[in-house]
Amino acid sequence: MTGPAHPLVTAARELADRVLAPRAQSVDRDGMPESSIEALKRSGLLGIGAPVADGGSAAPASVVRETAEILAGACCSTWFVQAQHHTPVATLVNSAGPVRERLGPLARGELLSGVAYAQLRAHPKIPVRVTRERGGWRFDGRVPWYTGWGLNDVMLLAGVTREDEALFAFTEAREQPGLRPSAPMRLAALTASRTVSLELDGLWLPEEAVALRTPYATWAVTDRPKNTNASPAVFGITAAAIGLLGDEPSAKETAEVLRGRLDEARRQAYALADHPVPTERIEERLACKTRAYDVMRAATTAAVVAGGGRAMDLRSPAQRLAREGLFLLVQGQTTQVRAAHLAWLGTPDPEAPLSP
Numbered sequence: 001m002t003g004p005a006h007p008l009v010t011a012a013r014e015l016a017d018r019v020l021a022p023r024a025q026s027v028d029r030d031g032m033p034e035s036s037i038e039a040l041k042r043s044g045l046l047g048i049g050a051p052v053a054d055g056g057s058a059a060p061a062s063v064v065r066e067t068a069e070i071l072a073g074a075c076c077s078t079w080f081v082q083a084q085h086h087t088p089v090a091t092l093v094n095s096a097g098p099v100r101e102r103l104g105p106l107a108r109g110e111l112l113s114g115v116a117y118a119q120l121r122a123h124p125k126i127p128v129r130v131t132r133e134r135g136g137w138r139f140d141g142r143v144p145w146y147t148g149w150g151l152n153d154v155m156l157l158a159g160v161t162r163e164d165e166a167l168f169a170f171t172e173a174r175e176q177p178g179l180r181p182s183a184p185m186r187l188a189a190l191t192a193s194r195t196v197s198l199e200l201d202g203l204w205l206p207e208e209a210v211a212l213r214t215p216y217a218t219w220a221v222t223d224r225p226k227n228t229n230a231s232p233a234v235f236g237i238t239a240a241a242i243g244l245l246g247d248e249p250s251a252k253e254t255a256e257v258l259r260g261r262l263d264e265a266r267r268q269a270y271a272l273a274d275h276p277v278p279t280e281r282i283e284e285r286l287a288c289k290t291r292a293y294d295v296m297r298a299a300t301t302a303a304v305v306a307g308g309g310r311a312m313d314l315r316s317p318a319q320r321l322a323r324e325g326l327f328l329l330v331q332g333q334t335t336q337v338r339a340a341h342l343a344w345l346g347t348p349d350p351e352a353p354l355s356p
Contacts, residue, residue: 006059006063006066007044008044008045008048008057008059008063008067009063009066009067009070011043011044011045011067012043012045012066012067012070012071013070014043015039015040015043015045015071015074016070016071016073016074016075017074019035019036019039020036020071020074020075020078021074021075023036023075024074024075024077024317024320025314025315025317025320027075027077027078027192028077028189028191028192028314028320029314030192031191031192031194032077032078032081032151032192032193032194036075036078037081037112037151040078040081040082040109040112041109041110041112042109043109044057044109045067045071045082045109046082046085046089046106046107046108046109046112047089047106047107047108047109048063048064048067048086049064049086049089049090049093050089050093050103050106050107051093051107054093054103054104054107055103055104055107055108056089056107056108061273061274062270064232065232065270065273066232068083068231068232068233068236069232069233069235069236069239070236071236072232072233072236072237072324073236073237073239073240073243074236074240076189076190076233076236076237076324076327076328077190077191077192077193078192079233079236080147080190080193080233080331081112081147081148081151081152081193081194082112083233084113084114084115084147084148084152085106085112085113085114085115087115087117087156088106088113088114088115088154088155088156088170088211089103089106089107089113091156091168091211091212092106092211094212095211095212097208098208099170099208099209099210099211102154102170102211106154111153111154112148112151112152112153112154113152113153113154113155113156113170113173114146114147114148114149114151114152114154114155114156114173115155115156115158116143116145116146116155116156116157116158116198117156117157117158117168118144118145118332119141119142119143119144119158119159120158120159120160120166120216120219120220120223121223121334123160123216123220126141126159126160127141127142127143127144128140128141128142128143128157128158128159128160128200129141129159129160129161129162130159130160130161130167131161131162133204134204135206135207136204136205136206136207136209137167137169137204137205137206137207137209137210138178138202138203138204139157139159139178139179139200139202139203139204139205140200140201140202140203141159141200142197142198142199142200143157143197143198143200144197145195145197146181146195146196146197146198147193147194147195148173148193148194148195149173149181149184149194149195149196150184150194151194152173153172153173154170154171154172154173155170155171155172155173156168156169156170156211157169157170157171157203157205159200160216161213164215164216164217165213165214165215165216166212166213166214166215166216166218166219166220167210167212167213168210168211168212168213169205169209169210169211170205170209170211171203171205171209176203177202177203177204178200178201178202178203178204179198179199179200179203180198180199180201181196181197181198181199182196182197182198182199183196184196185197187327188323188326188327189320189323189324189326189327190324190327221279222278224279224334224336225278225279225282225285226278226332227332227333227334227336227337228282228285228286228289228336228337229269229272229273229285229288229289230265230269230273230285230288230289230292231292231328231331231332233328233331234292234293234296234325234328235262235265235266235269235292235296237296237299237300237321237324237325237328238258238262238292238295238296238299238300238325239262240317240321241296241299241300241302241303241318241321241322241325242255242258242259242262242299242302242303244303244306244307244317244318244321245258245299245302245303245306248306248307250306251302251306254302254306255302258295258298258299258302261295261298262295262299265288265291265292265295266292268288268291269288269289269292272284272285272288283340286336286337286340287340287344289337289340289341290340290341290344290345293328293329293341294344296325296328297325300318300321300322300325301322303317303318303321303322304318304319304322306318307319329341
């Protein structure tokens with residue numbers, strides 16, 4: 001990366017250096033303070049992909065990826081909470097009617113949004129059913145994963161109608177009639193992201209809260225390719241782990257080798273992500289994604305090995321990064337991604353490309 005840094009990259013680095021990285025261990029152990037969320041809102045990063053006219057920055061994909069790497073490497077919990085925000089923003093960009101008025105506050109960082117839509121990928125099972133009621137929509141069922149409870153202001157909630165449509169609508173991210181959260185889950189990593197399940201029993205939302213209503217098959221065509229690309233967060237965690245190796249004289253050579261593997265995996269992954277047709281070269285994308293996982297595993301393992309016994313202390317960033325890496329192995333995982341990853345792990349030569 002040459003030339004002056006994009007202002008949002010600079011903002012991400014300042015947020016990471018001043019707020020996120022110094023707090024990462026305490027956040028992992030004790031939870032995310034409100035001050036971290038407020039700093040995130042002030043950073044300008046929540047509107048990174050929104051149009052300038054709506055208060056965003058309309059930053060290019062390369063900037064979006066670089067900022068995600070920086071945040072994930074500094075504090076993966078904070079990265080994951082803010083990552084939920086960008087789907088509601090992108091959905092509103094393509095919306096019309098009164099609901100689009102919600103875009104400005106989200107793009108300007110005045111409000112932080114979560115999203116509850118992964119359950120749609122269980123289709124033809126319908127974990128959340130949406131039905132017409134009183135001029136609006138009634139939601140019933142269960143959302144197994146919702147991130148940012150108690151941290152988000154609003155949420156974008158999805159379900160499937162009886163006409164087999166995917167329907168997305170906004171509501172406040174709080175307990176209310178027809179919406180009840182579980183207690184926050186205790187996870188092996190990213191417990192600070194405050195992930196809960198949501199029980200929906202007659203939650204009613206007005207028509208003007210609807211941001212998207214489209215045939216499920218149409219939505220699925222655009223959704224399926226998304227998780228075949230390597231996540232920038234994987235590269236962020238990998239780079240942070242390699243950074244720890246630089247503190248160990250005996251690990252410097254290992255760090256250089258891993259840094260070369262990271263650079264190559266990143267180059268390949270982002271070239272594929274920039275391909276103009278997201279539904280093409282899927283096998284290549286999956287192979288690249290699993291190679292990125294392999295480099296992350298090697299880097300986080302090396303950080304633990306170099307740290308020795310002290311890496312087992314919960315105050316050690318090495319074991320935190322290793323646990324966060326485990327989380328990223330399954331974050332956003334689909335059946336297709338799982339099958340490709342398992343096939344990769346079962347091949348005698350992990351560097352060999354997967355057969356189509």
